[in-house]
Every structure is written in C-alpha cells, then in structure tokens.
Amino acid sequence: MEQMSPQAGWERHTQRPLLALAVAFAVAYAVPIVDASAGPSVTAACTAVEWVVWGAFAVDYLVRLALAPQRREFVRRHWLDLCAVVLPVLQPLRLLRLVSTLLLVGRRARMAPQIRLTTYVVGAVIGLLMFGSLAVLSVERESPHGNIRTLGDAVWWSFTTMTTVGYGDHAPTTGLGRIIAVGLMLSGIALLGVVTANIAAWFISRFEKDDVEERRQTEAIAALTEEVRLLRAEVSRLTAERPERR
Amino acid sequence: MEQMSPQAGWERHTQRPLLALAVAFAVAYAVPIVDASAGPSVTAACTAVEWVVWGAFAVDYLVRLALAPQRREFVRRHWLDLCAVVLPVLQPLRLLRLVSTLLLVGRRARMAPQIRLTTYVVGAVIGLLMFGSLAVLSVERESPHGNIRTLGDAVWWSFTTMTTVGYGDHAPTTGLGRIIAVGLMLSGIALLGVVTANIAAWFISRFEKDDVEERRQTEAIAALTEEVRLLRAEVSRLTAERPERR
Amino acid sequence: MEQMSPQAGWERHTQRPLLALAVAFAVAYAVPIVDASAGPSVTAACTAVEWVVWGAFAVDYLVRLALAPQRREFVRRHWLDLCAVVLPVLQPLRLLRLVSTLLLVGRRARMAPQIRLTTYVVGAVIGLLMFGSLAVLSVERESPHGNIRTLGDAVWWSFTTMTTVGYGDHAPTTGLGRIIAVGLMLSGIALLGVVTANIAAWFISRFEKDDVEERRQTEAIAALTEEVRLLRAEVSRLTAERPERR
Amino acid sequence: MEQMSPQAGWERHTQRPLLALAVAFAVAYAVPIVDASAGPSVTAACTAVEWVVWGAFAVDYLVRLALAPQRREFVRRHWLDLCAVVLPVLQPLRLLRLVSTLLLVGRRARMAPQIRLTTYVVGAVIGLLMFGSLAVLSVERESPHGNIRTLGDAVWWSFTTMTTVGYGDHAPTTGLGRIIAVGLMLSGIALLGVVTANIAAWFISRFEKDDVEERRQTEAIAALTEEVRLLRAEVSRLTAERPERR
Numbered sequence: 001m002e003q004m005s006p007q008a009g010w011e012r013h014t015q016r017p018l019l020a021l022a023v024a025f026a027v028a029y030a031v032p033i034v035d036a037s038a039g040p041s042v043t044a045a046c047t048a049v050e051w052v053v054w055g056a057f058a059v060d061y062l063v064r065l066a067l068a069p070q071r072r073e074f075v076r077r078h079w080l081d082l083c084a085v086v087l088p089v090l091q092p093l094r095l096l097r098l099v100s101t102l103l104l105v106g107r108r109a110r111m112a113p114q115i116r117l118t119t120y121v122v123g124a125v126i127g128l129l130m131f132g133s134l135a136v137l138s139v140e141r142e143s144p145h146g147n148i149r150t151l152g153d154a155v156w157w158s159f160t161t162m163t164t165v166g167y168g169d170h171a172p173t174t175g176l177g178r179i180i181a182v183g184l185m186l187s188g189i190a191l192l193g194v195v196t197a198n199i200a201a202w203f204i205s206r207f208e209k210d211d212v213e214e215r216r217q218t219e220a221i222a223a224l225t226e227e228v229r230l231l232r233a234e235v236s237r238l239t240a241e242r243p244e245r246r
Numbered sequence: 247m248e249q250m251s252p253q254a255g256w257e258r259h260t261q262r263p264l265l266a267l268a269v270a271f272a273v274a275y276a277v278p279i280v281d282a283s284a285g286p287s288v289t290a291a292c293t294a295v296e297w298v299v300w301g302a303f304a305v306d307y308l309v310r311l312a313l314a315p316q317r318r319e320f321v322r323r324h325w326l327d328l329c330a331v332v333l334p335v336l337q338p339l340r341l342l343r344l345v346s347t348l349l350l351v352g353r354r355a356r357m358a359p360q361i362r363l364t365t366y367v368v369g370a371v372i373g374l375l376m377f378g379s380l381a382v383l384s385v386e387r388e389s390p391h392g393n394i395r396t397l398g399d400a401v402w403w404s405f406t407t408m409t410t411v412g413y414g415d416h417a418p419t420t421g422l423g424r425i426i427a428v429g430l431m432l433s434g435i436a437l438l439g440v441v442t443a444n445i446a447a448w449f450i451s452r453f454e455k456d457d458v459e460e461r462r463q464t465e466a467i468a469a470l471t472e473e474v475r476l477l478r479a480e481v482s483r484l485t486a487e488r489p490e491r492r
Numbered sequence: 493m494e495q496m497s498p499q500a501g502w503e504r505h506t507q508r509p510l511l512a513l514a515v516a517f518a519v520a521y522a523v524p525i526v527d528a529s530a531g532p533s534v535t536a537a538c539t540a541v542e543w544v545v546w547g548a549f550a551v552d553y554l555v556r557l558a559l560a561p562q563r564r565e566f567v568r569r570h571w572l573d574l575c576a577v578v579l580p581v582l583q584p585l586r587l588l589r590l591v592s593t594l595l596l597v598g599r600r601a602r603m604a605p606q607i608r609l610t611t612y613v614v615g616a617v618i619g620l621l622m623f624g625s626l627a628v629l630s631v632e633r634e635s636p637h638g639n640i641r642t643l644g645d646a647v648w649w650s651f652t653t654m655t656t657v658g659y660g661d662h663a664p665t666t667g668l669g670r671i672i673a674v675g676l677m678l679s680g681i682a683l684l685g686v687v688t689a690n691i692a693a694w695f696i697s698r699f700e701k702d703d704v705e706e707r708r709q710t711e712a713i714a715a716l717t718e719e720v721r722l723l724r725a726e727v728s729r730l731t732a733e734r735p736e737r738r
Numbered sequence: 739m740e741q742m743s744p745q746a747g748w749e750r751h752t753q754r755p756l757l758a759l760a761v762a763f764a765v766a767y768a769v770p771i772v773d774a775s776a777g778p779s780v781t782a783a784c785t786a787v788e789w790v791v792w793g794a795f796a797v798d799y800l801v802r803l804a805l806a807p808q809r810r811e812f813v814r815r816h817w818l819d820l821c822a823v824v825l826p827v828l829q830p831l832r833l834l835r836l837v838s839t840l841l842l843v844g845r846r847a848r849m850a851p852q853i854r855l856t857t858y859v860v861g862a863v864i865g866l867l868m869f870g871s872l873a874v875l876s877v878e879r880e881s882p883h884g885n886i887r888t889l890g891d892a893v894w895w896s897f898t899t900m901t902t903v904g905y906g907d908h909a910p911t912t913g914l915g916r917i918i919a920v921g922l923m924l925s926g927i928a929l930l931g932v933v934t935a936n937i938a939a940w941f942i943s944r945f946e947k948d949d950v951e952e953r954r955q956t957e958a959i960a961a962l963t964e965e966v967r968l969l970r971a972e973v974s975r976l977t978a979e980r981p982e983r984r
Binding site: 182236 | 890894897898901902903904905906907929930933934936937938940941942955958959961962965966968969972973976
C-alpha cells in the first residue's frame with residue numbers, strides 16, 4: 001500500500017468497524033418502534049447501543065480533528081459534523097440522536113474513496129426511506145388525529161413522499177412528523193436529480209463519441225504526419241548521396 | 247450478413263418469435279382480469295399460455311447460457327434473469343409469474359441491437375402502465391376497502407402514479423398493490439429522467455457545434471500542413487538541382 | 493429576401509394569417525364553455541368559426557403537400573397532420589376538432605424558423621393549460637359526481653396537474669376528462685424536462701469553456717508549427733548558399 | 739479597486755443597505771400575519787415600513803435609470819421592474835406590494851456579481867417558501883371553507899406544494915391563494931431543474947476529462963513533433979558538413 005497521511009490511514013482502517021456500528025444503530029433504533037410491546041429492558045438496551053454508536057462516531061470525529069493538518073480548516077469544513085457531535089449532549093431526544101448519527105454516518109461514508117456519487121445517493125435514499133418510516137411511525141402513532149399507525153403505512157407513506165407522488169391517503173399531522181417529511185421530500189428531489197443527471201451524462205458521453213469535428217482533426221494530423229515522413233525520407237536520400245561524391 | 251457468434255445468431259433468430267410470445271402472454275394475462283365473469287376453462291387456458299411463454303423464455307435463457315463463451319461470466323451478468331427463471335417454480339404465484347416474464351422480456355429486448363435506450367424506456371413504461379393497471383386491479387378488486395374496482399380506474403390510477411401526480415382519488419390499500427405502486431413510481435422517475443436527459447443531450451449537442459476552440463485547432467493544423475508542403479517542395483528542388491552538377 | 497423554395501415561401505406568407513385564425517379558434521372554443529347561458533345562435537356561430545379554422549389548416553396542409561418536392565416523403569413525415577385533417581370529418585366531435593386543430597397549429601408553429609424549442613414548449617404548455625381547462629370544464633360540468641364546475645376550478649386543476657402536484661381536491665371523474673388529464677400530465681413532464689435541460693445546457697456550456705486538454709493541444713500545435721518554420725528557414729539557407737559555389 | 743461605471747458603482751454601494759431593507763420588509767410583512775392579535779398601531783407601523791422599503795427600491799430603480807448609458811435600452815430590459823415600481827401606486831393592495839418588492843429585491847440581487855445561479859435560485863426558493871406561506875395564510879385564514887389556518891399548516895402546505903408532492907390535506911380555496919400556489923409550483927419546478935442541472939453538469943464535466951479521442955490527438959501531435967525534430971537534426975547535419983568540404 002502506498003504511503004498515506006495519518007488522517008487517510010485512520011479513515012481507511014476505521015471504515016469497516018464504523019459501518020458495522022451503523023448497522024447496529026439501525027437495528028437498535030428499529031426494534032422498539034417495530035415491536036411496540038417491547039419491554040423496558042429491551043428499550044433500555046437499544047438506547048444504550050444508540051449512545052454507544054453515536055459516541056463512537058463522535059470519537060472518530062475528534063480523532064480526525066486531532067490528525068488534521070490544519071484544525072481550523074477542518075472544523076470550518078466539517079462544522080455540520082461538529083453540530084451532530086454536540087447536539088445530542090444538549091438535547092438527548094431520540095430523534096435528534098437519529099439525525100446526528102445519520103449525518104455522521106453519511107459524512108463519513110462520503111470519505112470512502114470507492115463510493116461514487118450515485119451509489120452514495122442511492123444508499124442515502126434507502127437509509128432515509130427506512131429511518132424516515134420508523135421516525136414518522138414513532139412520532140405519528142402517538143398523535144390523536146394521526147393516520148400512520150402501522151409500519152406498512154409508514155413505509156408506503158415514505159415512498160409516496162420521496163417519489164413526490166403524495167396521494168395524501170396518509171400524511172403526517174404533527175410538527176415533528178412534518179419536519180421528517182420535508183427531509184424525505186428534499187432527498188426525493190435529490191434522487192430524481194441524480195437519476196436524470198446519470199442518464200443525461202451517459203447520453204451526452206455517447207453523443208460526444210461521434211464528434212465529427214474531432215474525427216476530422218485526427219485525420220488531418222495523420223495526413224500531416226505522413227507528409228512529414230515522406231519529407232524526411234527525401235532529405236535522408238539527399239544525405240546518403242553525399243559520401244560517394246568523394 | 248457478416249459472420250456472427252452462435253450466441254448472437256441465436257439471439258437474432260429467436261427475437262421475433264419471443265416477441266410474439268410476449269404479446270400472447272399479455273393477452274393471456276389480461277383476459278381473466280378484464281372479463282371477471284370468465285369461466286374456469288378460459289382461466290385454465292390463460293394460465294397454460296402463461297406457463298408456456300415463461301417456459302419459452304426459460305429455455306431461451308438456458309440456450310444462451312449453453313452458447314455463452316464463459317458460462318461463469320454469463321451467469322454473473324444475468325443473475326437477475328436466472329432468478330426470473332427459477333422463482334416461478336418455487337412459488338407459482340400469478341403475480342410472480344408476471345414479474346418474472348416481464349423481467350425476462352425486458353432483459354431480452356435490450357439485446358436487440360436496433361433498440362436505443364429511449365425506445366426501450368418508452369416501451370418499458372407502456373408495458374409497466376398496462377401490466378401495473380392489470381395487476382393492481384386483480385389485487386385491489388378483492389380487498390374490502392379497495393377503491394380500484396374497474397379497469398378504467400386502474401389505468402387512470404397508474405397514470406397518476408407514474409407521472410407522480412398522485413391525486414389520491416384512487417390508491418392501493420393492500421400490501422401487494424402498494425408494492426406494484428412503488429414499481430410504477432420508480433419507473434415514472436426513470437421516465438422523467440430519460441425525457442429530460444434526451445432533451446438536455448439534444449440541447450448540449452447543439453451547443454457543442456459552435457465550439458470555437460476546436461475550429462481554431464482545425465485551422466491551425468491546416469496551416470501547419472500547408473507549411474510542411476512548401477518545405478517539401480523546396481527540398482525536392484534542392485535534390486533536383488543535384489544531377490546537372492556533374 | 494433570398495430566393496426560397498415555393499413550399500418555404502408559402503409557409504412564411506401564410507404564417508401570420510394562420511396564427512390569427514388560431515386565436516379566433518381559441519375564442520370560438522372558449523365562449524360557449526365559459527358563458528354557459530350562451531344562446532343557440534352564439535353556439536352555432538362558434539361552431540362555424542371552429543369549422544372554418546380547421547378547414548383553413550386542412551387547406552394549408554394540402555397546399556403544402558402539393559408544393560412538396562416528394563409527396564410520399566411529405567405524407568410519411570406528416571402522417572399525424574393527415575390524421576388531424578381527416579378525423580374531424582369522420583367523427584365531428586367538438587373535442588376531436590379541438591385536438592385536431594391544436595395539433596395542426598402546433599405542427600405548423602414548429603415550422604416558423606424563428607421559434608426555438610424552449611419558446612415552442614412554453615407556448616404549447618400555455619395553450620394546453622388553457623384548452624385543457626376548457627375541455628375538462630365542458631366535460632366534467634355535465635358529469636353527476638364531477639367536482640370541476642367553474643372555470644376557476646378547471647384552471648386551478650390543470651395547474652396542479654401539469655406541475656404534477658396533484659392535490660386531489662379536484663380530479664376528473666369521466667373517461668374523457670381523464671384522457672385530457674393524461675395529456676396535461678405528459679406535457680407537464682415535457683415542460684419539466686425542457687426547463688431542466690435548458691439550465692443544464694447553460695451550465696455545461698459554461699463548464700466547457702475551460703477545457704484544459706483542448707488548450708494544451710492548441711499550444712502543442714503552435715509549438716510544432718514554430719518547429720517546422722525554423723526547419724524551413726534552415727533548408728532555404730541551404731539552398732541559398734548553392735549558387736555562389738559556382 | 740479598478741475604475742467602474744457610475745451605474746456599477748451605485749449598484750455595488752447600495753447593495754448592502756438594500757439587503758438590510760429587504761430583511762426589514764420581511765419582518766414588517768410577517769408580524770401582523772403571524773400574530774393575528776396585533777393592535778392597529780403595530781399594523782400601521784408595519785405598513786409604513788413596507789411602503790418605505792418599496793420606496794427605497796423604487797428610488798434605486800430610478801437612480802439606475804438615470805445613470806444608465808442608454809435609458810431606452812435600460813427600460814426595455816427592466817420593464818418588469820418598472821411595473822413593480824408603478825403597480826403599488828395604482829393598486830395599494832398588500833399582496834401586490836409584496837410581489838412588487840420581492841420582484842425588485844430579486845432582480846436587484848441578481849446584479850450582485852458574486853451571486854451564482856444556484857445560490858440565487860436557492861435563495862429565491864427559501865424566500866418564496868417564507869412569503870408564500872405568509873401570503874397564503876393571510877388570504878386563507880379569512881375564507882370560510884379555508885383549511886390553512888395556522889402558520890404551521892401554511893409552511894407545511896408550501897413545502898408539499900413546492901416539492902410537487904401535493905398531499906392535498908391542505909390546499910388553497912380562494913382565487914388569490916391559488917395564484918400564490920401556482921407561483922410556488924412553478925418555482926418548485928425551477929428548483930428541481932437547477933438541482934438536476936447542477937448534478938448533471940458536475941457529472942458531465944467529470945466524463946469530459948477522460949475523453950479518449952482527445953487524448954489520442956494529443957499523442958498524435960506529440961509523435962508528429964518528435965518526427966519533425968528528428969528531421970531538423972538531419973538537415974542541420976547536412977548543413978554542418980558543408981564548410982569542411984572547402
């Protein structure tokens with residue numbers, strides 16, 4: 001492996017374990033919502049796991065900050081991560097913990113060199129669908145006029161929202177639920193943008209291929225090279241004749 | 247016709263008959279749903295046709311696999327087709343048979359050399375609209391709270407879904423119906439992407455045309471060629487003079 | 493004015509009057525729908541105007557066909573216009589007459605050299621909004637369960653449809669109304685596509701400007717030309733020295 | 739700072755104060771709507787602020803007109819601003835004043851050299867969301883059948899509208915409210931367009947980089963240059979030999 005900066009090294013080596021923790025968080029977040037009859041012990045365990053995962057990402061952030069060449073610059077560029085690290089301490093809301101962790105996971109995932117924008121967005125969309133459904137379910141189930149009561153409804157609703165179809169057969173009624181919905185809508189627009197952009201880029205790269213002007217140029221250069229080669233042959237004949245003239 | 251690989255040959259020759267079978271499948275699938283009062287004999291006949299068509303595509307897959315230069319590679323690249331071939335055997339659900347056949351038809355159609363992405367997507371969209379409507383109708387008609395009871399409603403609903411308009415005057419209420427709906431939504435986003443990408447590519451190819459830099463290059467090369475030609479003329483004069491000097 | 497083909501000449505000269513007729517058609521179509529209490533004489537007059545305008549465009553088509561260099565080719569390329577000319581004769585429905593005329597006007601407008609795609613689409617969208625509202629109103633006002641009863645509702649509905657927002661507070665309930673709605677949805681997607689494509693093309697044309705590779709090429713060619721010029725100078729010195737040696 | 743035209747100078751120096759006034763307008767517009775129990779004195783003060791801000795922008799327009807090199811041209815290019823300046827005088831409606839001021843602020847902001855299209859659109863979208871919510875709230879709260887009664891509902895509604903999700907749980911019922919809604923829908927489509935275009939442009943600029951044709955050209959040119967260099971060397975040897983032959 002070629003020599004790399006300590007920061008890059010840390011990022012590469014912590015990548016896998018952090019991913020595993022993210023999955024653990026997903027499970028720990030889902031369990032108490034999906035199975036509403038979960039006992040207090042289960043809920044407590046899940047909350048613990050959530051705190052641990054969030055803590056791990058917080059530590060990861062601090063280590064990367066410590067390893068960064070210019071700390072100022074690093075904080076300025078990752079201020080959003082900083083918020084995600086600090087907020088849950090100030091306000092230990094479950095939803096806030098979710099958002100913070102999702103944010104940290106997402107920002108971290110983008111550092112993995114092998115992840116391209118498309119895979120990143122698709123992954124983000126799936127993640128948002130899953131957590132959006134869970135979060136909305138947990139919020140709306142309590143509300144008196146809520147119409148999202150089962151996991152099925154929640155998933156269905158988040159699909160209709162992210163694809164901007166919006167039947168309106170299910171819609172959040174609480175402030176929190178609506179904030180989550182807005183997040184889903186915006187990410188849906190991003191998804192649409194990436195899909196379109198991908199296809200467009202692919203089309204255009206195809207269009208580029210048969211660029212007449214360029215092909216004409218290449219031919220012109222080839223002809224020119226031939227021209228010069230002939231010239232050189234002639235000149236070397238000129239030089240060859242020399243000697244025998246003595 | 248130029249010499250072609252056995253695989254390509256098979257693909258070209260089986261193209262038309264398979265297309266015909268696909269149409270037969272469409273009819274066989276539609277009949278029992280559209281005309282709800284169809285007798286058991288009709289239904290049985292349709293089911294038979296469905297199995298035959300699916301079988302034909304399964305055979306086509308196996309033949310192509312047999313003709314493939316590297317089998318491993320082929321399976322790896324067409325694993326989705328493999329599932330489509332195997333699944334209906336494990337789970338003889340009608341909807342599953344539909345999905346499998348649609349998948350096989352679609353993957354196969356993409357091999358036809360003359361089909362360009364746009365035509366492919368437009369075709370896929372029309373097919374999805376048609377089968378989406380039928381599938382949802384057959385699923386929702388049974389459900390107690392369903393609001394999609396006639397073919398007209400089903401077609402209207404699938405249009406409002408695929409264009410992401412989503413009035414909500416009709417919406418699936420069953421799990422299966424919603425899964426079909428999600429398929430329509432996603433293909434709708436793909437459609438939108440392709441439409442936009444097409445227009446964008448067309449625009450940009452227009453923009454490209456008047457690329458100043460490139461024209462300047464072509465001129466530069468032309469000038470250079472002229473330069474070299476003059477040079478060669480001079481050198482050959484130089485050689486010509488020689489003899490008379492003896 | 494430079495010499496032009498008889499076809500082009502006809503197209504340019506008939507452009508303005510045909511546009512005026514299109515406006516007349518719009519008024520004649522709107523009046524009986526907007527003012528439901530219009531007397532039979534008014535309605536009759538409007539119908540007459542509609543027939544006249546449609547007739548004018550039919551004649552225009554036939555003249556252009558007569559002036560076309562290859563008639564076959566012309567019919568093949570304008571078969572849609574041909575349908576629009578023939579259909580109203582076979583089926584004198586008001587809606588069909590509207591669609592035919594809109595089609596003829598649209599195809600004709602696209603021939604005007606000064607109209608660029610964007611302006612064309614924007615115009616088409618506005619036209620579709622206006623006629624879509626009127627057509628839906630005239631269709632839905634009669635239906636028992638219809639919820640689009642005033643012109644205001646119709647316009648509002650067609651906006652929510654074309655922008656794919658689709659609140660569902662108003663939605664067509666009749667088959668005809670829904671067919672019109674599908675037309676609006678599809679044109680809405682086209683509109684979105686053109687808007688995006690325009691912005692994208694504008695962005696990319698900005699990106700293109702600083703294409704590093706190309707600039708490097710131009711420099712390389714310049715250097716090469718210099719190289720050859722030096723060479724030529726040397727060779728001509730070589731030739732110059734000759735004579736004095738006698 | 740380099741020498742600039744008086745117009746550009748004025749634009750740069752008035753930029754900041756005008757921005758501050760725009761913020762003041764936002765507050766003055768929001769207060770009476772958000773807090774419905776505001777006394778007449780508060781309302782009067784807010785109205786005064788609104789008039790002042792509008793006046794400031796009107797003056798700015800006139801000064802820029804006075805400083806413009808060709809006044810005709812200036813009016814022709816900024817006729818929309820002119821309307822925005824004149825209308826509130828003819829029709830002192832609050833909503834009209836809002837639209838006029840938003841228009842003037844927007845057109846003015848676009849002159850700031852450092853603002854790029856994306857930031858401009860994002861800013862416009864946020865502004866439209868905020869003012870759209872307020873305007874709809876103030877309009878719909880009065881209507882008997884209105885379903886947008888609280889600020890929360892208004893904001894939620896404008897998000898569902900601008901992202902074209904359109905659940906339909908809230909929708910404007912008055913003509914004015916619907917006109918505002920159309921504005922939000924159209925700006926939502928613009929937003930989507932800019933998001934997609936940005937991503938697409940970014941993708942394509944990446945694609946461009948590895949343009950095979952171009953690289954081949956560069957190599958061809960390099961080879962050719964080498965060819966010519968060799969040739970030159972040979973010719974100079976030819977010349978060098980000369981002298982010693984005496």
